Amino acid sequence: MDNLAQEHCVPINASSLRLDEGEAGNLLAELAGWKIYRKENEPRLEKSFKFADFKQALEFTDQLGQLADVENHHPALLTEWGSVTVTWWTHRIKNLHRNDFIMAAKTEAVYSKSR
Numbered sequence: 001m002d003n004l005a006q007e008h009c010v011p012i013n014a015s016s017l018r019l020d021e022g023e024a025g026n027l028l029a030e031l032a033g034w035k036i037y038r039k040e041n042e043p044r045l046e047k048s049f050k051f052a053d054f055k056q057a058l059e060f061t062d063q064l065g066q067l068a069d070v071e072n073h074h075p076a077l078l079t080e081w082g083s084v085t086v087t088w089w090t091h092r093i094k095n096l097h098r099n100d101f102i103m104a105a106k107t108e109a110v111y112s113k114s115r
Contacts, residue, residue: 004030004105007098009071018095027101034104036096043096044089045104049111054081060114067106073099075107 004027019027024043028036034047051057061079064086068074076087086107088100 005109007102009073009099012092042094045100046087048085051082057084063110
């Protein structure tokens with residue numbers, strides 16, 4: 001995971017390569033607690049993070065949002081009392097890309113620092 005967290009997202013266009021199931025599975029193995037599921041017939045990478053209260057959850061959401069802007073790759077975020085669910089996928093290719101796994105690893109790093 002540390003290697004993924006050190007990488008940066010690359011620009012995406014409609015012809016960018018999608019990850020096949022094997023590649024996605026190999027990258028998923030590096031990310032504890034993350035899961036791949038399908039929504040609207042697109043694979044998505046998701047994990048929920050726990051916090052002591054809403055304030056901590058919101059601070060994590062803000063930190064992750066800032067990082068997403070820097071990397072120009074943005075997640076779906078559901079912020080609730082004591083919990084934030086983070087979902088990554090690449091809208092432009094309607095699939096998973098290495099960028100999603102890079103950002104999942106960076107999400108873990110942000111979470112570790114926020115604890």
